[in-house]
Amino acid sequence: MVMVLAIAGVDNTQKPTPLSFPIPPGWPAPSYDFKKNPPTLQGFVLGRRLFYDERLSRDSTISCASCHQQFGAFATYEHSLSHGVGNTLTSRNAPALQNLAWQKEYMWDGGISHLDLQPLAPMTAVNEMGETVGNVLHKLRRDTGYQRMFKEAFGDTTINTQRMTKALSQFVLMLVSAQSKYDRVTRGKDSFLLPERLGYAIFQKKCSSCHKEPLFTDGSYRNIGLTLDNTLNDYGRMKITGSRQDSLKFKVPSLRNVAITHPYGHDGRFFSLLNVFDHYRKNMQLTLLTDTILQHRLPLSNFEIGQSTAFLNTLTDTAFLKNPFFAPPGYNITPMFIHRH
Amino acid sequence: MKSPWILIVFSLFLCLSGFTRQRAHQVTIRFDHYVGQAPLQLSDTAYHNSFGEPFTVEQFKYYVSGIVLIAKDGAVQAVDAGPFLIDQADPASRLLPLSTSLSSLQSIRFIIGVDSITNTGGVKTGDLDPMLGMFWTWNTGYIYTRLEGQSDSAHAPAHRYTWDIGGYKPGINAARTVVMPLNGIKENLVIKVDLLRLFDGVHPVRISQNPVCHEPGELAMRLADNYATLFSSLP
Numbered sequence: 226m227v228m229v230l231a232i233a234g235v236d237n238t239q240k241p242t243p244l245s246f247p248i249p250p251g252w253p254a255p256s257y258d259f260k261k262n263p264p265t266l267q268g269f270v271l272g273r274r275l276f277y278d279e280r281l282s283r284d285s286t287i288s289c290a291s292c293h294q295q296f297g298a299f300a301t302y303e304h305s306l307s308h309g310v311g312n313t314l315t316s317r318n319a320p321a322l323q324n325l326a327w328q329k330e331y332m333w334d335g336g337i338s339h340l341d342l343q344p345l346a347p348m349t350a351v352n353e354m355g356e357t358v359g360n361v362l363h364k365l366r367r368d369t370g371y372q373r374m375f376k377e378a379f380g381d382t383t384i385n386t387q388r389m390t391k392a393l394s395q396f397v398l399m400l401v402s403a404q405s406k407y408d409r410v411t412r413g414k415d416s417f418l419l420p421e422r423l424g425y426a427i428f429q430k431k432c433s434s435c436h437k438e439p440l441f442t443d444g445s446y447r448n449i450g451l452t453l454d455n456t457l458n459d460y461g462r463m464k465i466t467g468s469r470q471d472s473l474k475f476k477v478p479s480l481r482n483v484a485i486t487h488p489y490g491h492d493g494r495f496f497s498l499l500n501v502f503d504h505y506r507k508n509m510q511l512t513l514l515t516d517t518i519l520q521h522r523l524p525l526s527n528f529e530i531g532q533s534t535a536f537l538n539t540l541t542d543t544a545f546l547k548n549p550f551f552a553p554p555g556y557n558i559t560p561m562f563i564h565r566h
Numbered sequence: 567m568k569s570p571w572i573l574i575v576f577s578l579f580l581c582l583s584g585f586t587r588q589r590a591h592q593v594t595i596r597f598d599h600y601v602g603q604a605p606l607q608l609s610d611t612a613y614h615n616s617f618g619e620p621f622t623v624e625q626f627k628y629y630v631s632g633i634v635l636i637a638k639d640g641a642v643q644a645v646d647a648g649p650f651l652i653d654q655a656d657p658a659s660r661l662l663p664l665s666t667s668l669s670s671l672q673s674i675r676f677i678i679g680v681d682s683i684t685n686t687g688g689v690k691t692g693d694l695d696p697m698l699g700m701f702w703t704w705n706t707g708y709i710y711t712r713l714e715g716q717s718d719s720a721h722a723p724a725h726r727y728t729w730d731i732g733g734y735k736p737g738i739n740a741a742r743t744v745v746m747p748l749n750g751i752k753e754n755l756v757i758k759v760d761l762l763r764l765f766d767g768v769h770p771v772r773i774s775q776n777p778v779c780h781e782p783g784e785l786a787m788r789l790a791d792n793y794a795t796l797f798s799s800l801p
Contacts (some may be wrong), residue, residue, distance in 0.1 A: 261688065338706040341688040345696055346703040358697040386697045387689045465705055467738065467783045 241265035241378055244395075246326065249403035250412065252439055255326035257340060257398060264395045267378040270554075272396025274374060275389065277553040280364050282354035283310050289347065289393075292319045295551055298482035298542075299323065299400060305493025313352035316457055318493035320478060321486050323402040323545070327440050333475045333491040335446060336465045340398070341390040358386055365389065400551060402481050403439075406539040411439070417539065424536025427529050434518055435477045441540065446474040447516045450509030457492055472514055484541045498537065502530045593635070593645075593671075595662040595755045597652050598800065599626060602762050608654060615765040619719040619773045621727065626654040626761065627700060628711040628793070629693075630662070631684075632677040632743075637668040649680045651693040651700060671748045674755065678793055679710035679741030682734040705781060708732055710740055711793050713764060720777035727773045729764075731789045733782025740786050742794035749799060756800040767795030 244264040248255065262268075275281065276289045292307040292315070293299040299322035301307040306314045317333050331337040337346060347353040348361060365371045365384050372382045379388050409415035417425060428436075437443040446462040451473055453460070462474035475491045489495040495504065505523040509515070525533070545551075599606035601613045601623075612620050631649035636642050645664045653659045680694070685707045689696060700709045709732040720727040733740040748755065765771055768791040779785045 332704070336705040337703075338686045339688045342696070342703070342706055345689075345701070349703055362697065385691055386695050387691050390689045466735075467781075 241267040241380075244269055244399070246398065247401055247403075249401070249408070249439070252403070253327065256329045257326040257394075259326075262341070262391045262394060264398065265378060267374070268392050268395040269399060271371075271374040271378045272392040272394065273551070274371075274554060275393050276396050281348055281356065281361050283356045283360075286310060287354050289344070290553065292347070292353075293322050295548075296485075296546055297321070298402070298486050298546060300486045302485070303487065305488045307353075309350070309352040310355040313355075315350075315352055316459065317491050318488065321482055322397055323400050323481055324440055324479065325400065326398045329444060330476070333478075334462045334465050335476055340394050341387075344390050344393045345386075362386065362389065400545070402542040402545040404544040405481065405542040407536075408439075408542075410539070418535070420532045420535035421539050422536075424529075424532035424534065425539075427525075427533050428536050431523050431525070432480075432533075435516075436480050441480040442477040444477070446471065446476055448472070448474045448512075448514045449505075449519060450511055450515045450522075451475075451490070451494075451504075452510050454492055454494070459492065461491065470514065474514075480537060481540050482542055482545070484538045485546070498534055499530065502533070506530075590665045590667045591753075593664050593666055593753060593755060595633075595664065595674075595757060597630075597660045597662075597757050597759050599654050599660075599759045599761060602760065606654060606761060613762075615762055615773070617765070617770070617772050617774075619717060619765075621717040621719070621773060622715040623654070623713065623761070624716070625712055625714045628652055628678055629680050629700065629708065630676050630678065631680050632675075633662075633664065634675045635664075635666050635668055635671055636673045636675065638670045638672045641668055643668050649684065649693060651698060669752075671751065673745060673747050675743060675745045677741050677743050678790075679732065679734075680708050681741070682739075684708070685734040702730075702732070702781070707734055707782065710790070711764075713761070717773045717777070719772070719774040721774065722777040727777040729776075729779045729789060731779055731786045731793065733786050733790075735782065738782045738784075738787060740782060740790035742790050744794055744797050746797060746799050751799070758798050758800045759796045760798070761796065763795045764789065764792050767792035 242265055244266050246255070246259060246264055279285045279288045279291075281288060287308070287310055292301045294302050296302060301319040305318055306316070307319045309315060320333070325340055328340070329338075331340060331343050332346070337343050345358060348356055348358060362384055371384065375384050375388060376382045378392060406415055410417055435443055435445065435447060453473065460472050462471035463469065483498070487497055489498070489501050495501045502525055505519075506525045507522065509519065509522050511520065511522070604613070606623060606626065608623055610622065612622055614620055629649045630652055631646060632644070633646045633648065634642060634644050643666055645666050650662055651659060684690065684694065694708070696703070700712060701707070702709065709730045711729070711731045713729045715727060716725050717727050718725055722728070731740055746757070769788040771785075771788055771792065776785055779789060
């Protein structure tokens with residue numbers, strides 16, 4: 226998957242340059258309807274600019290990238306909850322942003338049914354960016370740089386909600402992570418070490434019914450026996466469907482890049498992978514609503530945990546984490562403390 | 567024009583259609599908002615519902631879509647370019663100029679709300695722009711009707727009552743169809759919208775018990791049944 230980009234030679238009068246969307250070999254067809262929002266280089270560049278622009282927040286302190294950091298696979302690195310404007314905290318853990326084109330619903334409870342609608346939630350939430358969509362558009366319209374970029378991407382200088390969110394989608398859709406060691410192995414270009422191979426076998430037996438390959442999620446909502454945190458009172462999917470059956474169900478998260486997206490869980494309650502394994506093997510609260518697959522918990526020995534961890538580490542996609550194309554315009558990020566290969 | 571033939575065929579078509587159908591004419595619908603017999607005023611005026619609860623109105627807006635006109639001979643014509651957002655604060659939004667080729671109209675049918683495809687199909691423009699605030703960002707879907715104001719009966723912060731009513735999923739779909747006779751009206755149809763019926767049109771809904779409706783579900787469904795009763799045609 227190589228994105229070849231002819232950045233040179235782009236000027237105002239030209240039509241936007243189509244950008245092909247990379248579908249990794251063996252993956253299912255994406256769910257996102259690209260026909261309604263065909264990606265172009267100019268749309269992507271505009272989306273990236275928006276993603277990294279703090280002016281999308283009320284007091285110009287928070288951008289999408291404040292909570293979705295590239296070196297953390299676009300999750301908030303080492304934060305259980307993320308910081309919003311004016312000393313606020315989000316009520317959930319910011320998930321990694323990757324392979325979004327294959328998702329049908331967004332958020333831990335699946336409350337948002339279209340990727341283009343997603344940015345409106347953080348923009349307007351008082352504990353995230355705390356701004357109104359109208360104000361954001363007003364700020365963008367006054368900026369000649371944005372006027373030019375909207376024209377390049379969409380043909381004229383109209384700046385509206387639809388164009389802004391389409392551009393943001395064009396950027397986040399390109400965040401495709403499919404170049405981990407696991408991917409190389411499945412394509413016959415590399416081989417697992419012994420613990421990784423044993424861990425993969427355990428994973429396929431005990432985990433992949435929910436964390437389904439190749440996306441490492443089946444997109445379903447499950448109750449994995451978590452207890453309710455009585456400060457957050459988050460019942461997950463039930464808030465969206467209104468059905469008691471959905472109490473404490475959350476979306477199965479992808480495990481791609483999982484080694485760097487700690488803390489884990491919808492509220493970041495698990496500090497490390499070991500905490501997650503301990504949950505599955507002993508801390509789970511079994512109730513009538515706990516997923517049937519987990520009715521007997523997931524017995525795992527210390528050896529198995531070591532091997533599974535070795536396997537999960539093969540899901541780290543360094544090329545994705547360091548892809549300069551996804552970095553803020555004019556940067557080439559690689560913080561010193563991220564050195565995983 | 568690529569070829570003169572297109573022009574000829576097109577004008578032929580125009581002539582023919584002129585013979586078989588009525589010429590399109592304008593029908594203007596106006597929505598006049600009332601509280602009982604009093605025309606609705608935003609903000610300072612205090613009203614009372616049938617339970618004696620006092621309330622003011624700061625915002626009153628709703629979506630009208632799927633407008634269909636029905637002629638005396640049974641012919642049906644969809645005249646919709648909507649959904650339209652009707653907003654008490656914007657007098658122009660309360661006038662809908664429509665074009666129809668039907669004569670001798672019998673009745674009109676429209677939907678309060680928008681269809682499910684519109685709800686989930688991404689970010690829209692115009693009257694459906696989520697920027698207008700008639701949209702739930704955390705739980706995808708349009709707010710079909712919004713009534714907000716203050717009431718001493720509202721035991722919510724700042725004595726505010728906020729009714730945001732919507733929902734498109736099966737079982738909690740708050741879209742409601744309204745059918746109204748037109749009584750021989752030809753051009754200007756004035757629809758009286760009586761806000762008081764929102765409290766008791768079908769189900770009694772007291773501000774004291776339900777100051778807040780912020781999501782699809784059972785309360786929204788009851789209020790939706792009520793808003794289907796707000797409309798009547800003024801002679």
